[in-house]
Amino acid sequence: MEEKGKENGVAAMAACYQGFDPAAYLQYNYTPPRADFERKDSIVPWKLACLHRAFTEGDVGGELLVDIGSGPTLYQVLSGCEVFNQVLLTDFLEVNRQELRRWLRDEEECNLDWTPYLQHVCKLEGRRPSAWTEKAAKLRQVITDILPIDVHRPQPLAPDALPSAGADCLVSCFCLESVSPDLAAFTRALGHIGRLLRTGGHLLLIGALGESYYFGGPGVKIPVVPLNEAQVCASLKESGFTLIRLEVYTLNQDMRVGVDDVTGVFFAKARKD
Numbered sequence: 001m002e003e004k005g006k007e008n009g010v011a012a013m014a015a016c017y018q019g020f021d022p023a024a025y026l027q028y029n030y031t032p033p034r035a036d037f038e039r040k041d042s043i044v045p046w047k048l049a050c051l052h053r054a055f056t057e058g059d060v061g062g063e064l065l066v067d068i069g070s071g072p073t074l075y076q077v078l079s080g081c082e083v084f085n086q087v088l089l090t091d092f093l094e095v096n097r098q099e100l101r102r103w104l105r106d107e108e109e110c111n112l113d114w115t116p117y118l119q120h121v122c123k124l125e126g127r128r129p130s131a132w133t134e135k136a137a138k139l140r141q142v143i144t145d146i147l148p149i150d151v152h153r154p155q156p157l158a159p160d161a162l163p164s165a166g167a168d169c170l171v172s173c174f175c176l177e178s179v180s181p182d183l184a185a186f187t188r189a190l191g192h193i194g195r196l197l198r199t200g201g202h203l204l205l206i207g208a209l210g211e212s213y214y215f216g217g218p219g220v221k222i223p224v225v226p227l228n229e230a231q232v233c234a235s236l237k238e239s240g241f242t243l244i245r246l247e248v249y250t251l252n253q254d255m256r257v258g259v260d261d262v263t264g265v266f267f268a269k270a271r272k273d
């Protein structure tokens with residue numbers, strides 16, 4: 001595609017995000033039924049189990065974990081914060097970075113109570129649920145910054161954001177396919193974030209399958225690149241990753257709540273060649 005065409009597509013996506021509403025987004029996706037810790041078929045417990053296993057099975061380690069496109073959510077680093085000494089959160093929008101800062105500073109006006117999430121991950125770790133306060137303290141200790149990011153730039157972060165060797169591990173959830181105008185841009189963005197990761201470092205990627213749109217707030221309809229498993233695998237390979245494991249969750253009717261048309265969720269663990 002012509003350079004102009006690529007820039008127009010990316011600019012159009014950025015315009016869609018101007019109406020993104022963190023509180024609504026959290027309400028749509030991070031409350032029951034999609035986040036019901038009593039339901040075996042709920043999506044969020046499935047994601048937390050994938051992340052817990054991936055962070056704790058022994059091959060992932062180092063100093064620095066970076067979360068790409070954090071949005072207003074913290075769940076994606078609840079297991080990783082026990083493995084890395086430093087965690088960086090990132091997002092394109094100031095409203096999301098503000099939401100995360102509010103939680104970090106333990107301010108009242110957070111739009112979601114993360115306690116059930118902290119308690120659930122403590123349980124996965126074999127700790128008593130009341131250890132959630134220790135996990136919250138650990139998170140506040142290891143998250144050292146919340147940075148602006150644009151995955152469509154060859155250098156998604158500010159030049160001095162990372163050590164020269166890069167991050168030891170990246171996690172990214174529902175970002176690339178939700179911010180890219182098409183599959184080619186998705187794959188390019190995957191390559192851009194791959195450059196933030198050291199050789200041999202791990203990427204934990206969660207994303208939507210078969211999704212063509214989602215609501216980022218009331219009336220804020222955001223287009224999504226509809227992905228299938230084969231495309232995810234091909235894009236990872238093309239971007240210099242070796243796939244270690246791919247897991248897929250298929251939504252049942254109860255999980256389709258009208259905020260998107262997602263049909264499945266993938267979890268990929270990969271290593272940078």
Ligand SMILES: C[S@@+](CC[C@H](N)C(=O)[O-])C[C@H]1O[C@@H](n2cnc3c(N)ncnc32)[C@H](O)[C@@H]1O
Nearest residue numbers: 069070071092093149150151173174175178179
């Ligand atoms: C669907 S949300 C995912 C949020 C969170 N990671 C989760 O798991 O729910 C997509 C996020 O990508 C961010 N975003 C939008 N454009 C971006 C870009 N060009 N580069 C990086 N992130 C972007 C949005 O601000 C939003 O927080």
Ligand SMILES: O=[N+]([O-])c1ccc2c(c1)CN[C@@H](CO)C2
Nearest residue numbers: 029034043044174178214260262
């Ligand atoms: O069920 N979930 O846990 C969940 C969480 C976040 C998102 C989805 C589903 C589906 N839509 C994406 C945006 O493309 C955002």
